[in-house]
Amino acid sequence: MDVTLVEGVRRFNRTVTQRIGALDDAFLSRDRPLGQARLLWEIGADGCEVRELRSRLELDSGYLSRMLRGLETAGLVVVDTGGADARVRTARLTAAGLAERAELDRRADALAASILQPLNAGQRDRLVAAMAEVERLLVASMVDVAVVDERHPDAAHCIESYFAELTQRFGFDPARTIPADLTAYLVATLHGEPVGGAGLKLVDAGVGEVKRMWVSASVRGLGLGRRLLAEVEAAARGRGVRVVRLETNRTLVEAIALYLAAGYREVGAFNDEPYAHHWFEKVLEA
Amino acid sequence: MDVTLVEGVRRFNRTVTQRIGALDDAFLSRDRPLGQARLLWEIGADGCEVRELRSRLELDSGYLSRMLRGLETAGLVVVDTGGADARVRTARLTAAGLAERAELDRRADALAASILQPLNAGQRDRLVAAMAEVERLLVASMVDVAVVDERHPDAAHCIESYFAELTQRFGFDPARTIPADLTAYLVATLHGEPVGGAGLKLVDAGVGEVKRMWVSASVRGLGLGRRLLAEVEAAARGRGVRVVRLETNRTLVEAIALYLAAGYREVGAFNDEPYAHHWFEKVLEA
DNA sequence: CTAGTTCTCTGACTAAGGTCAGAGGATGGA
DNA sequence: TCCATCCTCTGACCTTAGTCAGAGAACTAG
The missing domain is CATH 1.10.10.10 (Winged helix-like DNA-binding domain superfamily/Winged helix DNA-binding domain)
Structure with missing residues (x-):
C-alpha cells in the first residue's frame, strides 16, 4: 500500500x-x-x-x-x-x-x-462537496465481500432481488431462465445487510460463468459492481478458471458498460439463455 | 445559512x-x-x-x-x-x-x-484527495479572528513576524517605515496560536488604512488573507469608514493579487511610505 | 401440550473517566 | 526574607460505561 x-x-x-x-x-x-x-x-x-x-x-x-x-x-x-x-x-x-x-x-x-x-461561499461549497466524496468512498470501503453458499439467506436475498429487478425492467420470468446451479456466491454486505452479489458457476475445465450479479440501488455509484466482478474473477482464478464468460440482456446498459470497461469482449452465444442478447468473455491473466 | x-x-x-x-x-x-x-x-x-x-x-x-x-x-x-x-x-x-x-x-x-x-486505485486517490480537502477547509474554519489592541502579545507577534518576513523578502528596515499608530488589530488564531493578523488605522473622517497584514506560512492557502481583509473592512465600516486604503511593495505579488481580487483599484500615492510601490483604494458598500 | 427459544428486565459487579480539595516542595517578586 | 504562585501529587469521591448471570413472561415448533 x-x-x-x-x-x-x-x-x-x-x-x-x-x-x-x-x-x-x-x-x-x-x-x-x-x-x-x-x-x-x-x-x-x-x-x-x-x-x-x-x-x-x-x-x-x-x-x-x-x-x-x-x-x-x-x-x-x-x-x-x-x-x-x-x-x-x-x-x-x-x-x-x-x-x-x-x-x-x-x-x-x-x-x-x-x-x-x-468560510466564504466558495469554500463552503468545496467543503461540503469534499465531505460528500469522503463519505461516499468510506461507505464504499465499508462494504464487505464474502463467499457463501448459494442457499445462504443473503445469497437468496440477492438472487431474488436480481430477479425482481429484471422482472421490473424487461418482463423477465424466473421460471424460463437457465437454472444457475452455482458453485459459489459472493455477497457484499453493508452493516450486515446484503447490498449486492455475484455468482460463479464452473462449467468446463478452466471455464467459469458469472451469473446473477446484482447491486442494490442504495449503493449504486460506489464502484461495487466493478469490485464484485473483480472478486468473482479472483475466486474463479483460485479455482483454476482461465476464461470467464457471462451473458446479459440488452436493456441492462450499465452492466454492459461495466463488462466492457472490465476487459470483456463480446463473443458468439455460448448458451441458449432466452433473455440474453449479448455474450461476453474475458481471458484471465495469470 | x-x-x-x-x-x-x-x-x-x-x-x-x-x-x-x-x-x-x-x-x-x-x-x-x-x-x-x-x-x-x-x-x-x-x-x-x-x-x-x-x-x-x-x-x-x-x-x-x-x-x-x-x-x-x-x-x-x-x-x-x-x-x-x-x-x-x-x-x-x-x-x-x-x-x-x-x-x-x-x-x-x-x-x-x-x-x-x-477500494481500487482511482477511488483511493480520490478518497485521499477529498480527505485532504476536508482537512484543509476544517482547519481554515477553526481559525478564530478577534479584534485586539495593538499592544496585545498576539498582535505584537504578528507585527514582528510581518517585519521579519519583509526584511527577508526585500531588505525592509522597520526603523524606516511610517509608524503605524493602529486603531485596532485583528488577530487570527489557530488552537490559541496567532497565525495571522491585520491592522486598521483610522486617518481622516471616513477613511481607513489596512496596515501590517500578515499570514503565517503554516496556514497559507486556506483563504485566511481574504478573510482577514474582509473582516478588517467590516471593522472599518463599523467605525464609519467609507474608503479603505493600503499600500504595498512590488515584491509582494500574492498580496497585490489579493487586493485586486478583493475589489481594490490602484490609485496615486497617498503617503510617502519609503517601501511602497503601489497604493490601492476601495470604496466600501453601504 | 411440551420443550426450547426469544425478549426484556433486574441484580451484582468492574473498569474507566473525571472532579475537587488540599498537601508540599519550588520559584519569583516585593 | 516572606508571601503568593506554580507545579505535581495523593486521597476521596462520583458518574458513566459496560459485562454477566439468571429470572420470568411470551412465543414457536414438534
Whole structure:
C-alpha cells in the first residue's frame, strides 16, 4: 500500500475524526450522559422497538434496559408492549422527549453552521462537496465481500432481488431462465445487510460463468459492481478458471458498460439463455 | 445559512466522524485504557513536560498524574524532574514504551490501509484527495479572528513576524517605515496560536488604512488573507469608514493579487511610505 | 401440550473517566 | 526574607460505561 496514501488517511483521522468527533459528542450531551442522548436520538419521532435499538447501537440488553429506565424516569420516553408479539417492547418519545430531540436537532444544525460560518461561499461549497466524496468512498470501503453458499439467506436475498429487478425492467420470468446451479456466491454486505452479489458457476475445465450479479440501488455509484466482478474473477482464478464468460440482456446498459470497461469482449452465444442478447468473455491473466 | 450545506455537514459528522472515530479508538486501545494509550502517544519519542501534556490534552492535573503513575508502573514511562525549574516534571518513554508506541503506529497504519484496501486505485486517490480537502477547509474554519489592541502579545507577534518576513523578502528596515499608530488589530488564531493578523488605522473622517497584514506560512492557502481583509473592512465600516486604503511593495505579488481580487483599484500615492510601490483604494458598500 | 427459544428486565459487579480539595516542595517578586 | 504562585501529587469521591448471570413472561415448533 502506498505510504503517502496511508499517511493521508492517518492525518485525516487525527485532525477530523477526533476534533469534530469530540465537538459532536460535546454538543449532543447537554447535561445528559452521552449514551442516553444517543439513545434518545436513535429512538426517533416514531418510536423504535427495543430489540431494534439493541442491534443498531450494539448494546448489551441489560445496559440498554437500564438506560431506557433512566429516560423513562426523566419523562422523555415511554416503553410499551405494542405489537403482535407481547415480548417485544417499543420505546416512544413523550412530548418532552420530542422537545428534547428537537433541541438536539437544533444544536446539530448550529454546530454544522458554526463550521461553515467562517468560510466564504466558495469554500463552503468545496467543503461540503469534499465531505460528500469522503463519505461516499468510506461507505464504499465499508462494504464487505464474502463467499457463501448459494442457499445462504443473503445469497437468496440477492438472487431474488436480481430477479425482481429484471422482472421490473424487461418482463423477465424466473421460471424460463437457465437454472444457475452455482458453485459459489459472493455477497457484499453493508452493516450486515446484503447490498449486492455475484455468482460463479464452473462449467468446463478452466471455464467459469458469472451469473446473477446484482447491486442494490442504495449503493449504486460506489464502484461495487466493478469490485464484485473483480472478486468473482479472483475466486474463479483460485479455482483454476482461465476464461470467464457471462451473458446479459440488452436493456441492462450499465452492466454492459461495466463488462466492457472490465476487459470483456463480446463473443458468439455460448448458451441458449432466452433473455440474453449479448455474450461476453474475458481471458484471465495469470 | 443554506440548509443543504448544513445537511451535508451533518451527514458527514454522523457517518464519518462517529464510525471512523470509533474504529480509531478501538485500535488505539489495545488492552490498555484509551486515556493511557492517547497519553503514551502524546508523550512522543522525545518526552514531554507534564504541564504541556495537561494543556494539550486538557486533562485534570490529578487525573493526568494518576495515568502517568499507571504507565510508570507498567514500565512504559519514566517521569523525572529534568529542566531548570524543579517543579516541572518531564515524562519520557522507556524502551518498552517506545516499542509500545511503535506498535500503535503500526496499528494506525494498518487501520488506514484497511480503509483503503477495498477500494481500487482511482477511488483511493480520490478518497485521499477529498480527505485532504476536508482537512484543509476544517482547519481554515477553526481559525478564530478577534479584534485586539495593538499592544496585545498576539498582535505584537504578528507585527514582528510581518517585519521579519519583509526584511527577508526585500531588505525592509522597520526603523524606516511610517509608524503605524493602529486603531485596532485583528488577530487570527489557530488552537490559541496567532497565525495571522491585520491592522486598521483610522486617518481622516471616513477613511481607513489596512496596515501590517500578515499570514503565517503554516496556514497559507486556506483563504485566511481574504478573510482577514474582509473582516478588517467590516471593522472599518463599523467605525464609519467609507474608503479603505493600503499600500504595498512590488515584491509582494500574492498580496497585490489579493487586493485586486478583493475589489481594490490602484490609485496615486497617498503617503510617502519609503517601501511602497503601489497604493490601492476601495470604496466600501453601504 | 411440551420443550426450547426469544425478549426484556433486574441484580451484582468492574473498569474507566473525571472532579475537587488540599498537601508540599519550588520559584519569583516585593 | 516572606508571601503568593506554580507545579505535581495523593486521597476521596462520583458518574458513566459496560459485562454477566439468571429470572420470568411470551412465543414457536414438534
